[in-house]
Amino acid sequence: MIGMLIMSILLTIILIVLLVFIYKKREETETNLGWKVVGYFWLGAFAFKVNEIPLPLGFLLFLLLFRPVTNVKTKNRSAYLGLAFFLIMHVIFPAVERELFERPRDVVAASNNMFQVDFTNDWMTIRDQIKIDEYARLVYFRADYQKSGQIDRLSYYVVDVSEKGSVYYDINFSADTNRYIIRAEKIGVEGLEYVEFVEASRFFEVLDEVQVRNLSLEQPFEGYTLRFDGEWIKDANEYQQKYVILGKEIKTITRDQLPTEGYPINVCGKGKPYELPTGSGVANRCEANADFFFDD
Structure with a gap:
């Protein structure tokens, strides 16, 4: 400016x-x-x-x-x-x-391990340095990490919603440099559609309180994907394991408690990497899923 x-x-x-x-x-x-x-x-x-x-x-x-x-x-x-x-x-x-x-800007991350990251602190550092509104909405979050917690990939999208002109932030964690790379884009009034999404600060508060290592599945896996889409949903699917996050506690949602409502964090357990049929690389198949719901 x-x-x-x-x-x-x-x-x-x-x-x-x-x-x-x-x-x-x-x-x-x-x-x-x-x-x-x-x-x-x-x-x-x-x-x-x-x-x-x-x-x-x-x-x-x-x-x-x-x-x-x-x-x-x-x-x-x-x-x-x-x-x-x-x-x-x-x-x-x-x-x-x-x-x-x-232009891309970068911010130092607290850790490269999902079980040790202070998400709220990292988010506040990014927010303060990049000048993002404290009520910015989280549109998408995804982290791929090993059973030890080591992060393979982490990225999320945040929208600073404003009637005068919203801003979209693409935030990617670099495991090589242990830094977040942030790119901003003005999207104007299109950002108003995200006003009902969860506040980013609330999501990171939940992760810190419950601890990512506790968002676990019934059996251990080689790696995990934690994904969040930002929206409040009503879910009646009785074939997927569901839990509710209550502060530091995690409780099972039984079939007789369906449908359930809230913001779902999806955790996917993955086995060992396997070669793709096309020979274009390797992938991890998602072998088990669970949703962890939280509210405002």
Whole structure:
């Protein structure tokens, strides 16, 4: 933001200098020429938006309707300078601002082990450094980890919901550097659809309180996938094992307690990696599932 402010100030100074230069290079004396130079500049810079796409309407009107008789070069230069200003403000500046906003940023992680990560602390560090709203919604979370807790992959998506323009954050953990890589993208009013999703802070609070190692299945596996989709659901599926998280306690949900409601964390147990038939790599088949429900 400071960088863009400095660029705006510099641009203003440059424009003033150029307008003065154009005025001094006038071909002849003309009444109120200074105001006319400024007027032609603003005509060339005038923009009209169609479906949020800016069009150089002022410059088009200049080409079609305006035929200067005196100081022709001076007025033409002013209009073309206005067009240049239009391109800078509506094409170049937004592209630079978007590039700066969406550039990857990184934050140090507390641990590379699912059983040791302080999720709330990591989230607060990310939130404070990247300037994410404290009520941001968690849209998706996935972690693949070994039976020892060692993280193979961890990523999640968060949306900072706002009527003025929401922001989508893609957060990926790098096991190589033990850092989170964060990428941001402005998604506008589309983010309002996530307003009913769980707050990210609540999800991480639940993980820290119950401890990931306790989100276990009936038998041990070589590895696990923990997945969360962010939405409150009502579930009556009696063929999948279900539990409810009550603070640090985990209680079984029996068939006679169905349907159940809440935010489900799905844990999948995986066996040893196996070669894919196509020869394109290895995979772990999900051999058992369980849902762990929590509420607000």
